[in-house]
Amino acid sequence: MEAFGRRVSENVSRVLVGKEDVVELSLAAVLAGGHILLEDVPGTGKTMLARALAVSLGLDFRRVQFTPDLLPGDITGVSVYRGTGEDPFVFQPGPVFSNLLLADEINRATPKTQSALLEAMAESQVSADGRTLPLPDPFIVVATQNPVEYEGTYRLPEAQLDRFLVRLSVGYPDAAEEGRMLDRLRLAHPIGSLGPVSGAPELLEARRAARAVHVSDDIRDYVVALVQGTRSLQELYLAASPRASLALQAVAQALAGLSGRAFVAPDDVKRAALPVLGHRLMLRAESRLRGASAAGLVRALLDRTPVPVEA
């Protein structure tokens, strides 16, 4: 699993310069069997990260640009009248029938269209025309949204945010990274020449290996303590759900596996905490006005939750 992770990370890093941490967390989310929400300002490489991941993993990739006039059927698929045979209507599968779906600027679509993704993300299936159709395995949604633009957008509901295993921010590169990026992309963008270094069967095998990474009782209790800790925070009107506990454990397992370890260490949990919990904590309006943030609350929680070590 470590070799698999290194191979994919190095390939993606050919396109996304200096963002090894985000690439590894994305890969951990993919190995944990989850969906990724990339939240950042335009031009930071969100779409490029999704494309590079899909290409590197050798997955079938589709991209949908979410707009206010996008309909649920544009994502899930529609029945088309052919007029021949016993059933003249033939279901035309939508872009959701792919291994990796990039939902670009997901918060620009209406809640109705956003929620069409909900069943697909949660159940890996689509209901259309009274039929339930399974989605391919693996099925990964990478959605992007711009955190600073609110005009003409529809905020993702809490239930849908909870469906994303992690929320990641690519962030601006520092000066050295930006210089390296200019050097590397001067002649041509490497995404065009990027090839697959893995395949869906290898990804599914790596997922099984990630699930087998050992979680000791102490680490499990540490995960529980962190998630329970969010429920006593006065600044929140919605704390982390039990699904968050599962997500935190799964991402920590994947990170441990990618590091070549057969067990989860507290550092894996700490590293996974912000990407997993950050978007699941809903702040009260007055807390937000006082300058509190979900990231700050998670960091404070990590700083006061005892780590299981020798007494």
Add this chain to the structure above:
Amino acid sequence: ELLPLVAGMLLVLVVLAWGMSAYLNDEPRTVGTAGGTSQQAAGSEAAGSEAAGEEGGEAPRVDLPVWMLLAIGASSLLVIAAGGYLIFVVLRTRQEREQERLAAGGAAGSDAVRATHRVRVAYARYLEGLAAAGLGRGEAETPLELAGRAGDALPALAGPANTLTRLYEPVRYGALADEAGADAAEAALAACLTALAERGNNTEEE
């Protein structure tokens, strides 16, 4: 060990089967004498003279010889005794194998327990040494974070602290311990304590 016993039991069973077969073959004739009368009584109305024709003949009774009865009795006792012995032998063998297995597993298990204990004691002594040097662990600090902070504070500690931490984590969070790891952990602890002692001496000299 059990082959002659099984063969003997089979032989006894054959003798028993033969004896019982002879006895059972004899039984209908014995019963037939008494039953014949009743059958004849019941059948006399229906069959009339036909039944009366058989009334005069009495089936001969075949008694088993005494030696055969004794053989059957002795065989029965032998089979019961042999069966009991067979069960005893099987149970004893199974118990011995289980004890051997537990002894082997226990030896390996006790090695792992001892190694785990040694590594954890080494790490606890490392924490005590750090605390005495003013580098105590914060309760929310992971072993790796602590090793990084200790290494930053005292570069001579960086190597052994990192080694000890790398040996401690699999034991503490992965239940993976062996004697070689325990030896290495104790060596790393000694290096850590030396580095801390040197730091203490330098501080005193200053």
